[in-house]
Amino acid sequence: MIQAQAVDTEDGGNAPAVEIRVHADPTQLPVVRGIAGALAAQNNFDVDVLADLRLAVDEACTQLIRRALPGSQLICIFHIDEHRIHFAGSTTTENASATPDRGFGWHVLRTLTDEVSMHSASSPLRGSTTTIEFVKQVGGAQE
Known part of the structure; x- marks a missing residue:
């Protein structure tokens, strides 16, 4: 099952944010990559930024999925503005x-x-939460 929702941003609502939750399973990688690409295209980023973003999201999610406990969710949050993309992916490990x-x-x-x-943080209920975060500076967004 895939869930998507808008989330509050840490910068007071200036940067759009999208959160998706999918099963921590390799079959969900195309969905997450597709959303990353769609968000970059929607914000008029050039083709090179779009390709880099999709590859980086794929690699981060792959690393998380490899460590995920069975039945875990992969949670991905994208914060995007005209100058950068911030991605955070996390799962239970x-x-x-x-x-x-x-x-x-x-x-x-x-x-x-x-x-x-x-980074990882112990969870009181089950395992730990492991998160991979990255920032991609855009600088060359098309208008």
Whole structure:
């Protein structure tokens, strides 16, 4: 099942935000990639930004899905303005120490984005919540 909703933004409502929730399953990757691409296209970002965003979202979500506990949701939030895209993806994982920042996938994320981080927090109910966040500066948005 896919859920989408508008969410309040941290900047007082200036940047549009979209939140989606899907099963933490590889079959949902095309849906998340498609939404990322649609949001970039809707905001008139050039083709290179659109391609980078789709690849970065795919890699971040893939890393999260690999760590997700069975039955978990993948929650993705996009904050977009004319100069940058902020993405945060999170899911429930087994433990809070699983935060590698090396390997080919992480290199891809560093190459495609301007800022990237991964962090985990213990959950009182089940496992930990692991989040990958990145920022892609746009600068070359088309009008």
